[in-house]
Amino acid sequence: MKTPTTFWAEVILPAIRAKVAKILSSEGFSQMKIAKELGVTQAMVSKYLSKYNPPEILNQIMEEIDTLAVLVAEMIKNDTKKEEIIKTIERSFLKFLSDEKFCRAYEMYSGISGKVCKDIITSSERKEVIDELTKALEILLKDEKFARLIPEIRSNFAYSISNPRDLNDVAAVPGRITVIKDKPYAMPPEFGASKHTAKLLIKISRYNPKIRSVINIRFGKDVEEAVKKAGLRVIYLPRNLKSIEEVENEIAKIFGMGEPDIVIDPGRHGVEPCVYVFGENPWDVIRKLRVVEKYL
Template sequence: MRTPSSFWAEVVLPAIRARIAKILYSKGYSQIKIAKELGVTQAMVSKYLSKYSLPEVLKPIGDEIDTIALTIAEMIEKNAKKEDIIKVLERKFFDFLLDEKFCRLYEKYSKVKGIICREILPGISKKEILDELARALDILLNDDKFPGLIPEIRSNFAYAMPNPKDVDDVAAIPGRITLVKERPYAMPPEFGVSRHTARLLIKISRYNPSIRAVLNVRFGEDVERALEKSNLKVYYLPRKNRGEEETEDEIAETFREESWDVVVDLGGYGVEPCVYIFGRDPLEVVGKLKKIEQNL
């Protein structure tokens, strides 16, 4: 019987492994080292590098697969524990169960109605939310390029429970991410500490419940050029004086018909422009940030 987990294991995971293999190989990893990291044979790594291409069925989620691979490759480079990498991959599977594109692809694969994906989604604890946000935050705090992307208003990083109802369902960084001696600094994430990003994720969830994480960074000509090269879906809010909640409403409204990787608020008179990076989870957001950084 073809279940969502078999679609993940037989079709999606090999695509993620192949992309990770190519990323690590480009960074100087040997095939033997890559095989050890991925838990496959060297022959399979050789196949990934020379013969594998993304199956046509996965093209609609190709960008998501690329982002996941970038995130996992980053964790491997940082010598993350195998247990943490496995947790991240398994959480990605659960996040995909909320993704309409994944459910439609599963339906084609199995000939079973894709709505079953959401119906089998297990419960998620607040501890799991905090742990995953903390893992992604740790990558940010050790990212040499990130300090140059922190805006004057400082950055915040938020992650919501599925179907959040109020600010207590959204974890974020108390006091935001700031700079101390030119290095990023942040307190451990907590629930209920950021009204703006929490309200933003709550409002977006009404249109797209799979979008549960957001990070804000600065805007500028260099960032605009990087966005153009990053192959991310970007929406620009026009320059306009608007209040915080009006900004949240307008950003959320853009998700009514489309799902965006990035929304740029061009600000208004005396109001700093801001770039909001969205994803299903914090590590996906970090992966999209890496794409932007690569093009800076």
């Protein structure tokens, strides 16, 4: 079966190796040295240098292939560790999977719909979102100061995939983050575990797709003063908002006009005030939270 990884291994990698071999050869590397660096035989290097021509199905992505080959060649010339070179190439595979031109080339190669490439990268991204949010949450739960920042309605910590479309595209904490024996406690993150923070990130993504993570903390004079001293960009919501949906829509519009670090909802009758800390990822959110904690 001709999978995208088969296409990468049988078609893309040889094209990359051939380009790298030509670059290194022009820099004075012997065929023996090139073979050792690429992990192939000297005979294969000779073929790359004299007989190899990339197949026509690669024409539309040759620029991307050449760019990666130049990078790999530079890493080899600079004696970069092989482990780092391998990681660079593997990360590039994931980037290629998200490229429509790669998907079309794969479709020509395999006769299978290129849509499968996007499905694979989406699955990979969802795993990355859960992994990163889980790691960040573990750090947060060890933060002694954080327990004092959890509001009556409790906190949630959310992180979305790129361009989220529904609640199942946003990972968050089931049941929210609570306090047990003066320490923060939370269940492991899951997709679809939050309604409010998920809707927030979905709506914000329409204005600013870079903002993919948020946590809510309590509001108070001490927090307000700490936020001011922290020098973070802060926006206050108007008090005349009547529903959670109006709050979400207003915050999303704010990101259409700028990129605040924090949005403060001063609350209204029957609704607890709330502070939202936003970031590009969970680590960005924690960084900003730590700056606020510094002044508490």
